[in-house]
Amino acid sequence: MSASGTGGLVTRAEHCVVAVAECFRGDGEIMANPIGTIPMIGGRLARASFSPDLVMTDGEALLVSGPYPVGVRNAPKTVEAWNPYRSMFDVVWSGRRHVMMGASQIDAHGNQNFAFVGEWARPKAQLLGFRGAPGNTIQNVTSYWIPNHSSRVFVEEVDVVSGVGYDRAAALGTAGRFHEIRRVVTNLGVLDFETPDRRMRLREVQPGVTVDEVVAATGFELAIAAEVTETRAPTPDELALIREVIDPAALREQEVPDP
Amino acid sequence: MSDKRVTEADVVAELRDGMTIGIGGWGSRRKPMSLVRAVARSDVKDLTVVSYGGPDVGLLCATGNVRKVVYSFCSLDSIALEPHFRNARQAGAISTLELDEGMFLLGLQAAAWRVPFLPTRVGLGSDLMRQEEIRTVRSPYDDAEELVAAPALPLDLALVHMHRGDARGNGQYLNVDPYFDDLFCMAAKRRFMSVERVVETDALAGGGPIQSMRISRLMTDGVVEAPGGAHFTECVPDYGRDEAFQREYTTSAKSPEAWATWREKYLDCGDHAEYRKVVGL
Secondary structure: OEEOOOOOEEOHHHHHHHHHHHHOOOOOOOEEEEOOHHHHHHHHHHHHOOOOOOEOEOOOOEEEEOOOOOOOOOOOOEEEEEOOHHHHHHHHHHOOEEEEEOOOEEOOOOOEEOOEEEOOOOEEEEOOOOOOHHHHHHHOEEEEEEOOOOOOOEOOOOOOOOEOOHHHHHHOHHHHOOOEEEEEEEOOEEEEOOOOOOOOEEEEEOOOOOHHHHHHOOOOOOEEEEEEEEOOOOOHHHHHHHHHHHOOOOOHHHHOOOO | OOOOEOOHHHHHOOOOOOOEEEEOOEOOEOOOHHHHHHHHHOOOOOEEEEEOEOHHHHHHHHOOOEEEEEEOOEOOOOOOOOHHHHHHHHOOOOEEEEOOHHHHHHHHHHHHOOOOEEEEOOOOOOHHHHOOOOEEEEOOOOOOOEEEEEEOOOEEEEEEEEEEEOOOOOEEOOOOOOOOHHHHHHOEEEEEEEEEEEOOHHHHHHHOOHHHOOEOHHHOOEEEEOOOOOOOOEEOOOEOOOHHHHHHHHHOOOOHHHHHHHHHHHHOOOOHHHHHHHHOO
16 A cells, blocks of 8 residues: 555555556547456556547447446446447557557567467367457557566467557558557556567556566566656545445455455 | 248258358357258268358367368357367368458459459568468559469358348348348359248338348349347347357367267257257347
């Protein structure tokens, strides 16, 4: 926990929520599509505060405005538009979207795998399949959320590339021109690719986490920003939004328990 | 005026070993499960199944009717990974064509439009391109960009489930998403639609917005009236997903014994009418 501006204590999960929200700062009127509990809370926080024009889905076929609580299926919300699955591809392929996905494995270039682990013909673990990862990463902005930062996830080489990383996008030349991985947010810190060779870089750590801890939990050589700062705490208004409006059931604390 | 009403057994009689079948719906939503169970009870083998996968794929993997799955995910929605599909993959029992969700759409659309592929940027740079079935094409225009030629996914047979339909083969969905059911039908040589209820044609336009009448009789060869036909998948507004039943289904993947028990009770019980009695639909 860290001290908050309200005098109380802010949890690690709440720092994660703010770090996710910051990924969508400045995105304007595009679809923010954060997948996962803390990503959804963070996306809704961004829209309820500093990125009010973001467009978001109900996870199914509607575009809805809020804020409304996560984990409540019939929470009252305003329907803005109809967006069945096939319309989603119109959004993705036109580039008007910033998705935040998970990753079972990710390498230093941002190549991501959540399809399966092991051999193609007989995987050790069948996971999600390729889902929309190839299209997402080559057509719109992508960020990643990893609630369990470890060298099992941050690996030297992923078993199969479902989401495209910077090295592969660069090799495509002009065909890779819409590729951008904005951030990787984890329970330990925030990473980006703002290096000359587009290798992953640690930019922020969660309060109480050292740079060495992040390095030790990463299975490849991590670039380190000249000045690694701490993730910022939520403002009092943001904290109220998180705790009272968007996640009153505190589902965030289940995804990232406080250390 | 033709009456296209048929039974699940009539549909299964159309199947041949090695056929490619497409199944509509999405994950564990509005799947034509009465038709899928009829296929699963048959001895047809070596099927290629093309699906935005849910328990349809899992069930046919568990019963051994499948040789190959063309998919981009296989999920039960509230349970992230389809357990029987997972077992089949991890046992090396099936081969796959891995696709991006949108590339899948293009494949159905290409087959529906009778072209061999549709161009897209989707797939470039990813390991989808390691598959021999997915190739690239160069733009003949000045940009000369190299694109993925998303391969057409022509189907021998398509199975979809709608809320309402008439005897002539027009169909209507009443939930928020048509999914890709019309494209599955358009991509297939033979098309079979199960419906919760067969109604008079005039009752379709009276039963929902005109946009809900997504399936025309141009797209179908047979209609199966199957109340509860999507069970245990979601078929709102008629009924939600049977989560308790889905958990029981998931548990059946834990051991051969558990599967044998489930299979005897819910599959070997007989046709859809018997299944409805067993489940209490």
